[in-house]
Amino acid sequence: MGRTSTRGTADTLAVTHGLFNIVGGLWPLVHLRSFEWVFGPKTDVWLQMTTGGLLVSAGVAQLAAAPGPHGPAQARRIGLGTALTLLAVDLVYVPKGRIRPTYLLDAAMQSGWIGAWLRAADGKAS
Numbered sequence: 001m002g003r004t005s006t007r008g009t010a011d012t013l014a015v016t017h018g019l020f021n022i023v024g025g026l027w028p029l030v031h032l033r034s035f036e037w038v039f040g041p042k043t044d045v046w047l048q049m050t051t052g053g054l055l056v057s058a059g060v061a062q063l064a065a066a067p068g069p070h071g072p073a074q075a076r077r078i079g080l081g082t083a084l085t086l087l088a089v090d091l092v093y094v095p096k097g098r099i100r101p102t103y104l105l106d107a108a109m110q111s112g113w114i115g116a117w118l119r120a121a122d123g124k125a126s
Contacts, residue, residue, distance in 0.1 A: 010072030018062030025055025
Protein backbone atom coordinates (compact mmCIF):
# COMPACT_ATOMS: atom_id res chain seq x y z
CA MET A 1 0.00 0.00 0.00
CA GLY A 2 1.42 3.35 -0.98
CA ARG A 3 1.97 6.37 1.20
CA THR A 4 -0.94 8.25 -0.39
CA SER A 5 -3.33 5.40 0.34
CA THR A 6 -2.15 5.22 3.96
CA ARG A 7 -2.58 8.99 4.28
CA GLY A 8 -6.11 8.75 2.86
CA THR A 9 -6.97 5.98 5.29
CA ALA A 10 -5.66 8.00 8.23
CA ASP A 11 -7.60 11.08 7.07
CA THR A 12 -10.80 9.01 6.84
CA LEU A 13 -10.14 7.46 10.24
CA ALA A 14 -9.52 10.91 11.77
CA VAL A 15 -12.83 12.21 10.44
CA THR A 16 -14.79 9.08 11.38
CA HIS A 17 -13.38 8.86 14.89
CA GLY A 18 -13.78 12.61 15.35
CA LEU A 19 -17.45 12.40 14.42
CA PHE A 20 -17.90 9.40 16.73
CA ASN A 21 -16.40 11.36 19.63
CA ILE A 22 -18.56 14.40 18.90
CA VAL A 23 -21.77 12.38 18.77
CA GLY A 24 -20.81 10.40 21.89
CA GLY A 25 -19.97 13.59 23.75
CA LEU A 26 -23.11 15.41 22.67
CA TRP A 27 -25.45 12.59 23.66
CA PRO A 28 -25.46 13.25 27.44
CA LEU A 29 -25.31 17.01 26.86
CA VAL A 30 -28.37 17.00 24.63
CA HIS A 31 -30.46 14.20 26.16
CA LEU A 32 -29.18 13.03 29.53
CA ARG A 33 -32.32 10.98 30.19
CA SER A 34 -31.72 8.59 27.27
CA PHE A 35 -28.02 8.40 28.06
CA GLU A 36 -28.79 7.41 31.65
CA TRP A 37 -31.39 4.90 30.45
CA VAL A 38 -28.60 3.05 28.60
CA PHE A 39 -25.64 3.65 30.89
CA GLY A 40 -27.29 4.14 34.26
CA PRO A 41 -28.22 7.09 36.44
CA LYS A 42 -25.46 9.50 37.38
CA THR A 43 -25.10 11.02 40.82
CA ASP A 44 -22.51 13.54 39.60
CA VAL A 45 -24.16 14.98 36.51
CA TRP A 46 -21.46 17.66 36.30
CA LEU A 47 -18.90 14.89 35.72
CA GLN A 48 -20.93 13.44 32.84
CA MET A 49 -21.28 16.91 31.34
CA THR A 50 -17.53 17.48 31.67
CA THR A 51 -16.74 14.15 30.02
CA GLY A 52 -19.20 14.90 27.23
CA GLY A 53 -17.65 18.31 26.64
CA LEU A 54 -14.15 16.85 26.55
CA LEU A 55 -15.24 14.21 24.02
CA VAL A 56 -16.75 16.91 21.81
CA SER A 57 -13.51 18.90 22.07
CA ALA A 58 -11.41 15.85 21.16
CA GLY A 59 -13.67 15.12 18.19
CA VAL A 60 -13.51 18.70 16.92
CA ALA A 61 -9.71 18.64 17.25
CA GLN A 62 -9.57 15.40 15.23
CA LEU A 63 -11.74 16.90 12.49
CA ALA A 64 -9.66 20.07 12.40
CA ALA A 65 -6.40 18.14 12.25
CA ALA A 66 -7.41 15.69 9.51
CA PRO A 67 -6.64 17.83 6.43
CA GLY A 68 -3.33 19.30 7.65
CA PRO A 69 0.10 17.99 6.67
CA HIS A 70 0.65 16.53 10.13
CA GLY A 71 -3.06 16.07 10.70
CA PRO A 72 -3.31 12.28 10.74
CA ALA A 73 -0.50 12.03 13.30
CA GLN A 74 -2.18 14.62 15.52
CA ALA A 75 -5.61 13.03 15.10
CA ARG A 76 -4.03 9.65 15.92
CA ARG A 77 -2.56 10.97 19.19
CA ILE A 78 -5.90 12.48 20.17
CA GLY A 79 -7.79 9.36 19.12
CA LEU A 80 -5.50 6.91 20.88
CA GLY A 81 -5.39 9.01 24.04
CA THR A 82 -9.16 9.31 24.15
CA ALA A 83 -9.82 5.65 23.34
CA LEU A 84 -7.21 4.32 25.78
CA THR A 85 -8.56 6.50 28.60
CA LEU A 86 -12.17 5.49 28.01
CA LEU A 87 -11.22 1.82 27.64
CA ALA A 88 -9.32 1.92 30.95
CA VAL A 89 -12.28 3.50 32.75
CA ASP A 90 -14.65 0.91 31.28
CA LEU A 91 -12.44 -2.04 32.21
CA VAL A 92 -11.69 -0.82 35.73
CA TYR A 93 -15.10 0.41 36.83
CA VAL A 94 -17.45 -2.18 35.30
CA PRO A 95 -15.93 -5.03 37.38
CA LYS A 96 -16.06 -2.82 40.49
CA GLY A 97 -19.77 -2.29 39.90
CA ARG A 98 -19.40 1.50 39.72
CA ILE A 99 -20.74 1.67 36.17
CA ARG A 100 -23.16 -0.58 34.30
CA PRO A 101 -22.03 -3.55 32.20
CA THR A 102 -23.36 -1.69 29.13
CA TYR A 103 -20.08 0.23 29.29
CA LEU A 104 -18.48 -2.96 27.97
CA LEU A 105 -20.10 -2.04 24.64
CA ASP A 106 -18.12 1.18 24.83
CA ALA A 107 -15.00 -0.83 25.71
CA ALA A 108 -15.49 -2.86 22.53
CA MET A 109 -15.84 0.31 20.45
CA GLN A 110 -12.77 1.88 22.04
CA SER A 111 -10.79 -1.30 21.37
CA GLY A 112 -11.88 -1.06 17.76
CA TRP A 113 -10.67 2.54 17.47
CA ILE A 114 -7.33 1.60 19.03
CA GLY A 115 -6.93 -1.28 16.59
CA ALA A 116 -7.87 0.90 13.63
CA TRP A 117 -5.33 3.58 14.58
CA LEU A 118 -2.60 0.99 15.09
CA ARG A 119 -3.34 -0.59 11.69
CA ALA A 120 -3.41 2.82 10.01
CA ALA A 121 -0.04 3.67 11.57
CA ASP A 122 1.41 0.44 10.22
CA GLY A 123 0.01 1.20 6.78
CA LYS A 124 -2.20 -1.91 6.95
CA ALA A 125 -5.62 -0.28 7.23
CA SER A 126 -7.84 -0.23 4.22
